[in-house]
Amino acid sequence: MARLSVNVDHVATLRQARGIDEPDPVWAAVLAEKAGADGIIVHLREDRRHIQDRDLWVLKQVVKGQLNMEMAATEEMVGIAGEVRPDICTLVPEKRQELTTEGGLEVAGNLEKMRAVVGSLHEAGIAVSLFIDPTSEQIKAAHQCEAEVVELHTGAYCNAPDEPTRQKLLSALEDSARLAARLGLKVAAGHGLNLRNIHPLLAFPDIEEYSIGHSIIARAVFVGLEQAVGEMLALARSAASHAAAEAPQRRL
Numbered sequence: 366m367a368r369l370s371v372n373v374d375h376v377a378t379l380r381q382a383r384g385i386d387e388p389d390p391v392w393a394a395v396l397a398e399k400a401g402a403d404g405i406i407v408h409l410r411e412d413r414r415h416i417q418d419r420d421l422w423v424l425k426q427v428v429k430g431q432l433n434m435e436m437a438a439t440e441e442m443v444g445i446a447g448e449v450r451p452d453i454c455t456l457v458p459e460k461r462q463e464l465t466t467e468g469g470l471e472v473a474g475n476l477e478k479m480r481a482v483v484g485s486l487h488e489a490g491i492a493v494s495l496f497i498d499p500t501s502e503q504i505k506a507a508h509q510c511e512a513e514v515v516e517l518h519t520g521a522y523c524n525a526p527d528e529p530t531r532q533k534l535l536s537a538l539e540d541s542a543r544l545a546a547r548l549g550l551k552v553a554a555g556h557g558l559n560l561r562n563i564h565p566l567l568a569f570p571d572i573e574e575y576s577i578g579h580s581i582i583a584r585a586v587f588v589g590l591e592q593a594v595g596e597m598l599a600l601a602r603s604a605a606s607h608a609a610a611e612a613p614q615r616r617l
């Protein structure tokens with residue numbers, strides 16, 4: 366059985382479109398938790414294009430499950446995290462000109478800095494997740510940084526141009542999840558996941574949590590947020606049965 370954390374960034378995107386106070390991502394978080402979400406994720410970007418500092422502070426008071434602050438590995442964000450103290454911080458790469466997160470965090474090539482940022486967050490009593498591409502090099506580097514969690518970037522898989530590439534990326538995700546688990550890391554997966562492309566991942570027993578936002582908010586526009594969360598939660602909760610059923614055919 367896997368957990369589901371819901372990213373409410375794009376409720377804030379709609380609010381920022383008019384610069385008024387609704388729809389409020391805090392309301393979305395309450396409804397998502399009412400629907401059974403295990404956690405809430407917000408990405409406080411340097412450019413504040415969607416989630417605002419106020420959202421994070423209010424969510425800290427309101428969220429009953431895990432509050433996950435996604436952030437760039439910068440002094441500003443480490444400082445804010447140290448004041449707000451979310452349950453966990455997910456370090457993500459960030460570029461002002463990007464439409465959304467592109468690749469995973471470069472941990473292996475940046476080990477000293479990443480170890481220092483992870484250490485600072487640990488000193489503030491905050492667990493750390495590293496949002497990385499599904500490669501053994503990045504997983505081993507995340508382990509060296511003493512992060513508790515790795516979140517495997519599923520964007521390339523979700524946007525694969527053809528079936529052979531999709532299958533290759535699925536195998537990379539499965540192998541990466543298995544290696545991370547063997548190293549004692551908790552394993553999450555996220556970016557671009559929806560009700561269709563999540564199915565193959567449900568067979569991977571080492572993935573403990575799914576981080577999903579855009580597709581849930583997009584579906585909520587038509588069916589409502591509680592139903593959209595409930596649909597995805599049912600799939601996440603089914604992961605165990607998927608994994609058990611697939612176990613005999615899975616590559617050793």
Ligand SMILES: CC(=O)[C@@H](O)[C@H](O)COP(=O)(O)O
Nearest residue numbers: 372374408457465466496556
């Ligand atoms: C890291 C990731 O894939 C998302 O959680 C991130 O929040 C994407 O950025 P936007 O929410 O700004 O699209």
Ligand SMILES: NCC(=O)COP(=O)(O)O
Nearest residue numbers: 372555556557577578579
């Ligand atoms: N870290 C992934 C996340 O929080 C949500 O990503 P997406 O589902 O909005 O692409």
